[in-house]
Amino acid sequence: MNIMQDIQNNLKEEIKQAVIKADLATAEQLPDIILEKPKDSAHGDYATNIAMQLARIAKKAPRQIAEEIVAAFDQTSASVTKVEIAGPGFINFFMDNNYLADLIPVILKEGEKYGRSTFGQGHKMQVEFVSANPTGDLHLGHARGASVGDSLCNILDAAGYDVEREYYINDAGNQINNLAISIQARYMQALGKDWPMPEDSYRGKDIIAIGEDLVNSYKDEWANKPEAEQLAFFREYGLKYELKKLAADLEAFRVSFDHWFSETSLYDEGKIKPTLALLKEKGHTYEEDGATWFRTTDFGDDKDRVLIKNDGSYTYLTPDIAYHKNKLDRGFETLINIWGADHHGYIPRMRAAIQALGYQADTLEVEIIQMVNLFENGEKVKMSKRTGKAVTLRELMEEVGIDAVRYFFVMRSSDSHLDFDMDLARSESNDNPVYYVQYAHARICTMLSQAEEKGFATDGDFDGSLLVAEKEEDLLKRLGEFPKVIADAAENRTPHRMTQYIFDLASTLHSFYNAEKVLDADHPERTKARLALMKAVRVTIANGLNLIGVSAPEKM
RNA sequence: GGCUCCAUAGCUCAGGGGAUAGAGCAUUGGUUUCCUAAACCAUGUGUCGCAGGUUCGAAUCCUGCUGGGGCCA
Known part of the structure; x- marks a missing residue:
């Protein structure tokens, strides 16, 4: 059940009906109705640009089209209280927000399942990440990959995809x-x-x-x-x-894999030769200079690649192709590989392999994680892998704590370089976004236990219509967005959106907290309703934190 | 030289066709006889790297250029 989605779909349908009723376009001509949330609340709860999009089809000025749509629009059945035409032809809708309080019982009932959806429709995917060589400690780059990969898997899972996490062990090479x-x-x-x-x-x-x-x-x-x-x-x-x-x-670091896959097993189980034979059979290989080549240029790579060197040994690519064939043989519909930026040059040849094996190029997605720079005392910490002077994941966890490390590594878009500020991650202050979000959760827990101590009822029915304060409405709207935020983050493979969301939600909570009093003996019914709202916020923050592998403490 | 990521406020970054471009930090000022001040409220900030193009509309898409990180040769 997803109230926000239902409301939006209903609104879209009513807009569509209005367009057809006003004879501006036929159902076939009509593009998808796009509803956006205006940044400025003076522009309503939702806005659509349909009038501008129809300008060409209807051969009229956008504002004129908007007028006609509004005239034909049925406000009541769309739960709209006010419609406005603004700017170049936007139609702004102000919603009857009474339905918002209905979210609370749903959230409380679903509990830690709140936010989950069937968006991904059980699409089978495998995410391979970290896959560091077993020759040393995990360093910063692996840590970022682990955070992003694990969080992404959690998010995909919550969005209804069928996800498996895999670690590939390079245990056969030099x-x-x-x-x-x-x-x-x-x-x-x-x-x-x-x-x-x-x-x-x-x-x-x-x-x-x-x-x-x-x-x-x-x-x-x-x-x-x-x-x-x-x-x-x-x-x-x-x-x-x-x-x-x-x-x-x-x-x-709170990362566990469903499957650790050994490269050696590819040799032991004889997976390499059949893969080579298959490529040869399909005509994708040729012999030259005593070596066997894979014609990756047929699939957009900038040059062909060697599979078997003239001394008879395989290149790195050969077992990797066998490995990916094995993954595909296991029935995954989409493969996601999370790689460090230093491997990006490898993508075209892997993509070529996927296609040569008979699959669509986009069956394999590679998420590139950009570099991490560590800063301490305002200076970049110098590192050298050769001399072993790299900062390890374990040291980092001990230094700044798991929650901060996990949060900081998913906080930014993966394709931006990340400056990891040790001092900020360590600081127990309001500058630190992890604490800011966790504090919102702890704050609610305190309110709830205080409520018990002071004898306020924290269970049972409540009157949602008492939640009319502006900050309450803000909270409810944010809570309602949660399932869509998860689905969007999953679809776009952008786990950093989850940190943005919970930060916003925490901010809205803190703002509410300072503006309104929850525990108020003079207003027992309103207190009851607000406590229910607080529980719903608590559940949502906890679920959001959980998706990125960060704890939700009850006390701080 | 080829490929790739990045360039948005003083700093770190969101935003990836729509209205007056946002957040945190930093600045300045304010808020606690009251549920945790690890909080809140107020406050100023922009040639969205440059130049073209596509579009009714470009920070956003395309091309080129400049600068930086990375990989490869």
Whole structure:
């Protein structure tokens, strides 16, 4: 049930009828009625530009058309109290807002389900995100990807899509060999040996810890074994250790995956060769210079790509194609990959692969997450991956708290660079948007418990018609928008809109709080109605916070 | 050199064909015998990077240019 949607659909239908009745256009000619919410409330609750759009079809001036529509418009059945024509031909509608209070029982009944809809119609999608190599700690970029990906999944789910979250483990490539030699070096160093870090080694703190762990468990047992045996062991040990740590860090960050997919399994289960054979069979490959090429230029890539190098080994692309084929074979209708900006160049060839496999190009969507810069004391924090001096997700969580990190990373549009202000995220002040929103929630909780203490009735029927103050109407309107905000954020893959919404809702609540008194013994009935409204706001803020993985504290 | 993201208030950013372009912060002033002042109210702020084009209408769409980030060669 979605009251706001019903009201809007009804209004659109009445406008349509009026246009036809006024003989301005036939039902076939009529474009979709667009209702927008004017920024200025003096322009009504809704406005439509239909008169301007019809100017060409009806061959009349927009304002003239608007006059005729208004004359034919049935206000009563559209729940409209006033209609105005304004500007170049906008028709502004002022709604009879009595229905608004009806939202409250609906919200209270639906509780944590409020906001959910069937908008996505169970469309099967898979979101692959983070997918960091198991060779080190998660850093800032992964953290942003994790926040955005998880929030997006929550939002898609709430909007009625059927979503699966997947993490792709790059456990087959050369990076795992580098992990093994890095661990070997740290192990030897932990034994007190003079062993320099190899050229391509990983230098994160986690690898040092692994070296020390190994010495504690095995003393120098592995130092004298044959090289190949050593490296195989370090490889296996390191992979297990890193994966466990990745999962634990993500879990702490309130991100969990439905499926961890191993690259190695593609080899073990023989998925690579059939994929290559399929591409060849469909005529998308050719041999040149001893290598096998994929003709991605047929699908808009700027040059063809090698699949099998002349030494017989695969490029990175080959298992990735097999992986995406596997995803599609699993029946997902849409694949969303969330990648860091450094991978954007990879999109055309992946898209080409999807098409070569016989799917529409837009079956694969790639959301690019732009870079994060960390600021502390007004200065950019310098980072270097090579030397292991990157700030890790775990450090960030400990430093500023999970709620702030999650909120800050979804606060901005993904395609903007993000300046992460450590001092702001840490600050327990009104500058900090996380606290601002959480405080609104806590504030309501306090009111509700005070109400109990003071003996106000907090349950049962209430008279919604007593909610007539301007700030009450503002709150109700915002509450009603929630399901649509979720659906819009899902459809456009823009989780940052959720932070905007809950910030606005919190702001409206704070404003109401300062203007009106809720607990008022002189007006018991109004108090009852306001308490019901407060509960509805509390539910909605909590649901909104939950969608972005931020807690809704009862006390602050 | 190719590709890509970005350019909007002093700062950080929303807005992605519609009316007088918004928010937070910063500035200045005010609000508490009263439900949490982590709050509220008031206050000024703009060549929407530049130039063309499409449109009844462009910050928004298209092209080019400039500047910055990133990736690739």
